[in-house]
Amino acid sequence: MITRLLFFFCFLLCTLSGWSQIVLPATPDPLFSTYYHQRVSHFGSLPASAKDIVFLGNSITDGAEWVELFTDNRLKNRGISGDVSAGILHRLPQIAAGKPAKIFLLIGTNDLARNIPADSLLKNIYRIAAYLRQETPLTKLFVQSILPVNTAFNKFARHTNKGDQIRKVNAQLQQNALANHYTFIDLFAAFANEKGELAATFTNDGLHLTGKGYTLWKHLVYPYVFGVESRPALIPVPQKTQWLPGYFSLLAGKTIVVKGKTLKPEAEQLRQLLGAKGISVKIIEEAKGNEPFIELRLGKINAPQYPEEAYQLEVTAKKVVLTANTAHGIFNGIQTLSQLIRDNVLVDACLITDWPAFSWRGYMVDVGRNFQSVALLKQQIDKMAQYKLNIFHFHLTEDIAWRLQIPKYPQLTAPEHMLRNKGAYYSVSEMKDLIQYCRDRYITLVPEIDVPGHSAAFVRAMGVEMQSPEGLALVKEILTDVCQTYDVPYIHLGGDEVKITNPDFLPAVTSLLHRLGKKTIGWEPGGNLADNTIRQLWMTEGPRQPNLKYIDSRHLYINHMDPLESVITIYNRQLGDAIQGTEQVLGATFCVWHDRNVLKEEDVLHMNPVYPAMLAFAERSWQGGGYSGWITNIKSSASQQLQVFKDFEKRLLEHQKLYFASLPFSYAAQSELKWELLGPFKNGGDVAQVFAPEKKGFKPENSPFTAVGGTVVLRHFWHPLVTGVLENPEENTTWYAYTRFWSDVSTTKKFWIGFNNLSRSYNSNSPVEGTWDNRGSAVFLNNQLLTPPQWQRAGQKGNGEAPLLDEGYEYRAPITAPVHKGWNKILVKLPVKSFKGSDWQNPVKWMFTVVPLSEE
Structure with a gap:
């Protein structure tokens, strides 16, 4: 059999050497095993599509449950135990006919074991690449290095004595990747021990892999399978990140260590997060022996500002330790850890120290004009939490409709007084639920009861103008009820786009709210607000007063923005004209004002770039910095600014692919245009x-x-x-x-x-x-x-x-x-x-x- 196979290799190379058009010769079937033909026949009976990601090779590929490993039905196992490069060429037309999106090839161990010359093996691999490029040029080919072998198990002697040849073949495969139009993936280095042999932790026979080996394989090829960067893309990017050698195994780390009750809620959130990724862990108070573990703990983290949100995350082979000054900091660190475990098996070793640049990082939804269900709001709140936003600005009342239940005045939410989504409003219980839902994610819900402008729905329901004495009395009564019913620190009053006919109206309302223990916010420019009312800027108008506090929302209305423009302009913004928060500039809020009617509630997310803008805003408001002025495009001459944006765009596209596959995310790569x-x-x-x-x-x-x-x-x-x-x-x-x-x-x-x-x-x-x-x-x-x-x-x-x-x-x-x-x-x-x-x-x-x- 071996002699015939050697003859076939020589015949194959002679046959192909003179061809510019790659034509594969007919190969005698007896050259291949019964199992080989069984597998090829089976593969031929299965459906194929241009979305397939094919793993092609010998027994090492054959032994993996690729679909389960990646939780992705696109992955196809086309490994055949005992296969050689000639066998791959023989069945290559069947593979190419499906026009797969990607092929991951690992072949050569059996060739070398049968004393096929290394040069012949390399030429066959290059022929495989050339044929695929000819027949299915859109297919991306990834050639993986041959894995190391280990002689200590005294098995597969003909295979395990080929360590030197394996290294030489791998070096050539890497060197000639560009010329042969494939991407080389080095698996060898990660699987090798200090002697350059297959590490015993990954095998039990010196040649084939155990479950731990397949886990590492998944981790190494994950970026290529999903077309993402080699390191997990973190958004917002932490203030300090140091990548280290090694990784922590989530399959080996079965426990979350947390002492006392203080951080039990955060530990439970992490447990559920891991559970959703298929990783089962227990919460305990002490680490067990030498077992790897994840630990959450309070400690001293030095941060130049906002230490209550700072955290430090240390990942080694033995442990993951998340330390923060407060539970809020622990929560922030968990969001970063979640992004680090993108492949659900291994976490790259690193040391991260992080804190926000601004204390106020907000997102505003207008439900007065277009009602959104609690479920849709919670979807957005979950994404806010994932990206460390901490203010949910809830615009509840408008000319179109009043959306917050006031039990004493049911006419406010009566269908006949609404112009759209008639009868749709938030009950007291739903509002309390949303407030708690936000609080559980360290987000402050800020309700906006817009007064005295944007109040036509109030007038229809109550029969009086807000600024009349009767209207003012009703507004005071309603706001008192809101303050006594809901545990929120802020009430947003609106106060803009209205002619003030009663100069006592806003002072009276703000004075009442302050007496009731609430902080107030109003739009600027707007009405005659109190000095201790926070101004939310929506337009550039007049100088800022040094005794006032500000939130920036200028040119942060994404309902006016093209999706691609929104990411560029928000990412490059200098929020509040400051590189970080100050006593005067608290931060910023980006807003969705979808004035036009929609056919269905999800259209607000489809027609406005909510999620792409959210990620750009999350990074800028956490990281700080940015550029002065309001720009819509990056000039190609601004090379540094463009390069920084390109780095962000790569991370943005990775998050779009991994975390928003089933959600509206209107963005496409644009920085290379x-x-x-x-x-x-x-x-x-x-x-x-x-x-x-x-x-x-x-x-x-x-x-x-x-x-x-x-x-x-x-x-x-x-x-x-x-x-x-x-x-x-x-x-x-x-x-x-x-x-x-x-x-x-x-x-x-x-x-x-x-x-x-x-x-x-x-x-x-x-x-x-x-x-x-x-x-x-x-x-x-x-x-x-x-x-x-x-x-x-x-x-x-x-x-x-x-x-x-x-x-x-x-x-x-x-x-x-x-x-x-x-x-x-x-x-x-x-x-x-x-x-x-x-x-x-x-x-x-x-x-x-x-x-x-x-x-x-």
Whole structure:
């Protein structure tokens, strides 16, 4: 058998050596075992898809339960015990026919054991790579190093005496990875002991793996399977992180050590978190012998600010120790630990010391206009907690509806006094439940009872204006009831967007709340608030007063933002114009004001970039720093700023993939998209006028005007307060944007394309049939004009009660278009006439979004 196999190797190499087109020879079936043919036959009877992740190899691959190991049905075991590289080549057409997304190849141990020359083995592996690239070029191939072997078990002598050859083959596989178009994964180093042999802890025969070995294998290939970074992506990134060699085994660590009752709630939360990941642990008060353990403990953590939220996390092979000054700090550390255990088996050793830059890190939901169920609110609160946000600003009352039950005045929540979601409100018990739900996650719920503005629902229900004497008396009575019913430290009064006709109204209300032991917050600019009322900034207007405290929400309304823009602008913000919290600047709150009606409650999360923005805000409000000014794009010339954003985007995309797979998360990679901006061309008000970039034979040269990102804002509708990429935008001009992207194959590709991401607060008109927008914008792919979508409500006049349906690229089906192998060109035409909209509901936001979407 061995002689015949050696002959076949020589025959195979001679057959293939002269071919540029890889054609695999017919191989005599008797060269392979009965088991080999059984497995190949079985594989051929199973379904295959382009989503498959195939593990291909010999008995070491064959022995794993890959689907259970990764809890992912996409993983396919295509290992055959005893297989060699010639066997892989023989059955490779069957594998390639399924066009799998990824292939993880581990082969060679049996080849060397049968004295197949190392050069022959390497050539076969390179042939495997070449054939796959030829037949299924979109498949990503990962060639894993041959594992070390161990002679001490006195088994498989022909295999275990090949240690030197294994190392030489691995070195060549690593060296020639780029030339052969595969990714090399070094498993050898992690499995080897100090002698370079397979560590005894991973095997019981010197060749094959035990469960512990497969656990390590999973940990090593996890980043490649899911397309994430080699180290867990942490958001918000800690203030200090030191990665160390080694790892802690969650399967070996069966206990959480916590002394006394103080941290029992946090220990129970951690136990449940681990349980959800399939890891069963017990809570005990003392560590047992030499068993690995996780410990939660209070201690002294030095932090330059906000020590009550600081923590230190130490991970070694023997233990995970989480120390903090308070239980809140322990909770914060648990959120980081959760992200460290992304593969649910091993935690990379590290030392993290962390604390927040701002004490106030808030998220605001407006349920007055569009009601959200308690279940949907809790989903968002869970995500807030996961990313260490600590303020849930709950906007409960509006012109549309009053959503908080006041038992004495049921007319406030009566259906006939609501304009939307009639009869939907939060009962006293539901409100108490939400407050406690937040408190259990170290989040403070801040209810907003908006007075005296935004109060039409109150007027309909009570029959009086708020600022009248009768109205003021009712408001005082209602607020007293709220204060006595709910255990919350703050009451938000609103106070903005109203003509103050009773100058005593707000002073009387704030004085009452302060006497009842509540702290107050109001919008700024707004009404005549007390000096000890915290101001929440929503617009730049007037100098700040040194005796006041502030929360920043300026240009943090994501209902006005394009999803891709939101992440860039929030991530780069300098919150409160400060790099960290001060006595005056407490922090910031980002807000969702979805004024327009929605068809279903989830649309608020689909049409506003809630979760991408939340992660960008979480990092900036925890980490501090940022850049002054309000920007919408990163200039390609700002290399340091761009590189920092690219690092964040990698982490953001990992979290999107791992933690938001079933939730709305409107984001796509954009930091590598660089646009050449060509212009300006004077169009004299004729937006259809054609200029040189559209004409045949035009070759764009390097332009001094460049932009980075999937969304590019040339001029914001709040210019110059919010800046676009053009420093001096002019009316009656046309610009063009040019870029190109690579495709490995000719195929059909999906794109996000849009030219006017409608604010969800303005009653803007929908695009007219046959147009992208009302500016005459266009996009060309490889010189072919792309057709706009067939709008469901083409030309719909702005109407707050007419829900948006497909006006935003992030909540409609992507555009599909053919692309060819090699470089593909995108040209975007961007004409504009006046910067003045037809009315205030239709502002001119001169922008475009074009993003080739990744298939992974």
